[in-house]
Amino acid sequence: MMILLILSKLEADFNRIERNNECNIGVQTMDNLKTIEKGKEINISIIAYLIIAGFFALLGMMIFQPLPEGSSEAIFLLFGALASGFGAVVNYFFGSSKSSNDKTKLMSNGIQPKKML
Numbered sequence: 001m002m003i004l005l006i007l008s009k010l011e012a013d014f015n016r017i018e019r020n021n022e023c024n025i026g027v028q029t030m031d032n033l034k035t036i037e038k039g040k041e042i043n044i045s046i047i048a049y050l051i052i053a054g055f056f057a058l059l060g061m062m063i064f065q066p067l068p069e070g071s072s073e074a075i076f077l078l079f080g081a082l083a084s085g086f087g088a089v090v091n092y093f094f095g096s097s098k099s100s101n102d103k104t105k106l107m108s109n110g111i112q113p114k115k116m117l
Contacts, residue, residue: 048093051085058082 058079067075
């Protein structure tokens, strides 16, 4: 009888410790995800700044400097690629991707976004 009482107390203690560990693991996982998200945001911002700076630097060079002979096709190709990247950056930060990202952040914080009519 005494052994059963001790075993049931040990089992209750084990279950309590297991529940606490599960809660701690969940909190640690959320903290890790937030840290990863911050790192992604920083990387996206750096790449966006580089694309925008490259676009305007090449645009300024094309306006104020004469193009070297024989390399105008390569410069136009580079300008087209940077213009495409510039458009993607603008769409990401000001278009539907931005609102979708904001909605995802709200939902992860437990806040339900308002429905549009």
